[in-house]
Amino acid sequence: xxxxxxxxxxxxxxxxxxxxxxxxxxxxxxxxxxxxxxxxxxxxxxxxxxxxxxxxxxxxxxxxxxxxxxxxxxxxxxxxxxxxxxxxxxxxxxxxxxxxxxxxxxxxxxxxxxxxxxxxxxxxxxxxxxxxxxxxxxxxxxxxxxxxxxxxxxxxxxxxxxxxxxxxxxxxxxxxxxxxxxxxxxxxxxxxx
Numbered sequence: 233x234x235x236x237x238x239x240x241x242x243x244x245x246x247x248x249x250x251x252x253x254x255x256x257x258x259x260x261x262x263x264x265x266x267x268x269x270x271x272x273x274x275x276x277x278x279x280x281x282x283x284x285x286x287x288x289x290x291x292x293x294x295x296x297x298x299x300x301x302x303x304x305x306x307x308x309x310x311x312x313x314x315x316x317x318x319x320x321x322x323x324x325x326x327x328x329x330x331x332x333x334x335x336x337x338x339x340x341x342x343x344x345x346x347x348x349x350x351x352x353x354x355x356x357x358x359x360x361x362x363x364x365x366x367x368x369x370x371x372x373x374x375x376x377x378x379x380x381x382x383x384x385x386x387x388x389x390x391x392x393x394x395x396x397x398x399x400x401x402x403x404x405x406x407x408x409x410x411x412x413x414x415x416x417x418x419x420x421x422x423x424x425x
Contacts, residue, residue: 245271255334318370326406340398
């Protein structure tokens with residue numbers, strides 16, 4: 233007899249285990265059995281809840297994006313100016329929740345997966361569109377006509393920092409990463425703005 237109410241708890245445990253396993257290996261070359269073992273359950277139960285490793289990883293990325301989205305919304309509500317909104321978006325990208333070894337590895341693998349999986353590609357497009365829209369809003373006053381190009385540049389900088397961290401071995405430094413992107417923004421903005 234199944235335990236009522238356990239499905240959400242087990243799904244969450246499998247999602248967290250997937251992120252940790254991918255983070256430790258640095259790739260999607262993990263098995264459902266490894267993920268299930270880390271979550272303390274059988275691989276049959278993991279397959280029952282998600283169907284495949286790809287679906288489990290997509291659920292993990294939806295979780296990552298949900299956490300990021302909640303932090304971003306909270307930071308944007310507190311920001312009173314477009315410049316504060318811009319700073320908030322950059323800072324949220326590199327918080328301890330979003331910019332840790334496991335999540336960085338998950339992002340790298342998500343970008344690779346999006347090249348061959350329609351669901352992953354759609355999820356990535358939604359994230360990128362929202363990020364760029366919010367960045368444009370933060371840059372519109374100071375960036376002028378170049379706000380769209382600047383927003384694309386900031387998004388590329390954020391992606392680039394994640395890529396560099398994925399290739400590194402130490403613990404990600406969110407403070408340094410935030411400062412680096414904010415410095416780039418200041419250097420890229422038109423003078424006198």
